[in-house]
Structures are given as C-alpha cells and as structure tokens.
Amino acid sequence: VKTVWSVAELYAADFPPPRCAVPDLLPAGLAILAGRPKLGKSWLALQIALAVASGGEVLGTPVEAGPVLYLALEDTPRRLKERLAKQGAPAAAPVTFHTQWAPLSHEGLADLMLACAQGYRLVVVDTLSRGMGRADPLDAVDMVLLLGGLQRLAARYDLALLLIDHHRKPAASVGDAVDDILGSTAKAGVVDAALGLYKVRGEQEAVLKVTGRDIVERELALRWQAERCVWEVQGEAQEVERTARQQEILDALTLLGKGTVRDIADASGQERGNAFRRLQALVKSGVVVRSEDKGQVSYAISQQLPL
Numbered sequence: 001v002k003t004v005w006s007v008a009e010l011y012a013a014d015f016p017p018p019r020c021a022v023p024d025l026l027p028a029g030l031a032i033l034a035g036r037p038k039l040g041k042s043w044l045a046l047q048i049a050l051a052v053a054s055g056g057e058v059l060g061t062p063v064e065a066g067p068v069l070y071l072a073l074e075d076t077p078r079r080l081k082e083r084l085a086k087q088g089a090p091a092a093a094p095v096t097f098h099t100q101w102a103p104l105s106h107e108g109l110a111d112l113m114l115a116c117a118q119g120y121r122l123v124v125v126d127t128l129s130r131g132m133g134r135a136d137p138l139d140a141v142d143m144v145l146l147l148g149g150l151q152r153l154a155a156r157y158d159l160a161l162l163l164i165d166h167h168r169k170p171a172a173s174v175g176d177a178v179d180d181i182l183g184s185t186a187k188a189g190v191v192d193a194a195l196g197l198y199k200v201r202g203e204q205e206a207v208l209k210v211t212g213r214d215i216v217e218r219e220l221a222l223r224w225q226a227e228r229c230v231w232e233v234q235g236e237a238q239e240v241e242r243t244a245r246q247q248e249i250l251d252a253l254t255l256l257g258k259g260t261v262r263d264i265a266d267a268s269g270q271e272r273g274n275a276f277r278r279l280q281a282l283v284k285s286g287v288v289v290r291s292e293d294k295g296q297v298s299y300a301i302s303q304q305l306p307l
Helices: 007-012 041-054 077-086 107-116 140-157 185-190 237-256 261-268 272-284
Strands: 029-035 068-072 095-098 122-126 160-166 193-199 205-212 218-225 230-236 288-293 296-301
Touching: 029 041, 029 140, 029 185, 041 068, 041 077, 041 095, 041 122, 041 160, 041 230, 107 122, 107 140, 140 160, 140 185, 205 230, 237 261, 237 272, 237 288, 237 296, 261 272, 261 296, 272 288
Parallel strands: 029 160, 029 193, 068 095, 068 122, 122 160
Antiparallel strands: 193 205, 205 218, 218 230, 288 296
16 A cells, blocks of 8 residues: 655545545544443444445435444344344345454454455444453553554545444533543544534433534434434434524414513523524514514514414
8 A cells, every 4th residue: 555645646646535434424434423321322323334234324314335344342142133123124234243353452453454355334343442452541552553553444445434432521412522532532633533422311302413534514413213213313403403492482472472572581491682583583584573562572473474
C-alpha cells in the first residue's frame, strides 16, 4: 500500500468514492456508537447490521447491500436468535456472528484483518470494552495503538468498522458525541465518526447525535418501536422539537380559545420568550391569528385552517 505521495501524484490519482455503510450516518472508516448502558445501543447496531446485510433501509436511509461481520461479545447464541427474530431478520441475511474473539489488543487484530479480507461491508464490535482485552481505556497510548490499528484496517478494506462503547457520564440531554465517549480523549481523536445515543431511561424518545470527518454533523430524533425492537427516525431533532413545542402552543390555545403571550406561556408550560417566538412562527404560517384590542395583543387558532 502506497504511503508516500507528492502533490502531483495526489492530483493524478483516481480515488474511488468511499463505500458508506449508511450514507450520512456511518461512513467507511472507524466509528464509535456510544451511550449509557441498557438504552438501546446494541439494538440499534443490530438494526444497522441487518439493513446493510439485506440492502434495506435504516433510520429512513436506503443502504447498499453487503456482508456483515458481527462480534457479539456480550451475547449468547440464544439471545442473538431472540433478537434477530424480534427484528424480523431473514434467515438468508449475510451476517456472520461471533460470540467470542481473541483480544483486539493482541492476536485478535490480526484475526480480524484476515476476516476482513473476505469482503465485508460492515464490521461491528459489541462491545469495545469486551473486545479490547487488557488495553486500558484511560491510557492514551493504549487507545491510539489499538484504535489506530482498527482505523488502518477499515481504510485498507474500505469498510465501516463500528465499535459499541459507553458514555462517561449520565447524559439524558444531548451532550457531545465526541467528548462523552468513556475513557481517554485519544479514543475520540482516532475515530472517523462518533455517534452518541441519548435517552432518558423509561422514555421512548431518544436523540442520535452524529459527527465525523467526512459527514455533516446532525441530530436525529428517534422513537423506540417496542413491537419490533427497532428505532424509528422522527426527523431532524431540532425540527421535531420545534414542531412538538408548537403543538403545545396550539393545545394551549385550544383550551383557552384566545389568550395573551403570558396566558399561552403559562398554559403550555413554556418560557414566555420561547412561547412568543413560536407564536410568531405560527402566525406567519397562518395557523394562528393575532389581534389587538385597546393595546392588548391576543392570539387564537385560525378558523380558516383545519388542525
């Protein structure tokens, strides 16, 4: 593999576009999907793996089919079977599962390189802490050596290598997908993409925050679909939140019939400034009408538009 280039050689070279496992979400290279324990990371990883294997769709994005290697190091065959059945995985899905693997900090990395030569599109390691052996997640040198080797492997075979990891602190609200990764900051510094799953325990909604070198930073609003044990995308998180808060305004107006900004803010449980800005957006769209009587401004739902 050529590792030394001149400017002229780089300009003259014809590099094929990288093969994203999931466009705009999981590019070719090394990625970490992290979150607090027991909040659905492994379900999401399996969902992604099955979509890639079948050439289906995941989180609203079509994906190109390709074989998948899945190191399910915290699962038993029985649990894997149950999870696959719940997500409706076809029996012919080209996913190869391993429930044991040599430590990636030792001979496991060489074993993984031999396996990747078979042409996988996606490799999942669930979890990194179980797979890395005795390497210290707080040691920058250990992490650079381990993750650097995995990153080079992913680049060599033009595949996405997804590591399932943990967040360092409770983060119900959306934090930073890079800074929240458990362990040395060197971990986050090596990876090509970081995905953070943020969810309040007991609730069905979550936010998936995505950032990376070759993808646009974004936040997706997700909802847990318990019947099929999959995550469904609701849209861009900011847009979904904006719509939900606007609906609270409309619900308040339905009860009030007509009200001032203060009335509506109190009824919807929103800060007055936020309620005012959302009311202006609703007025602009024609859903809410503004009226003024003796200097007092009031708002009501437009009678000309169905809700």
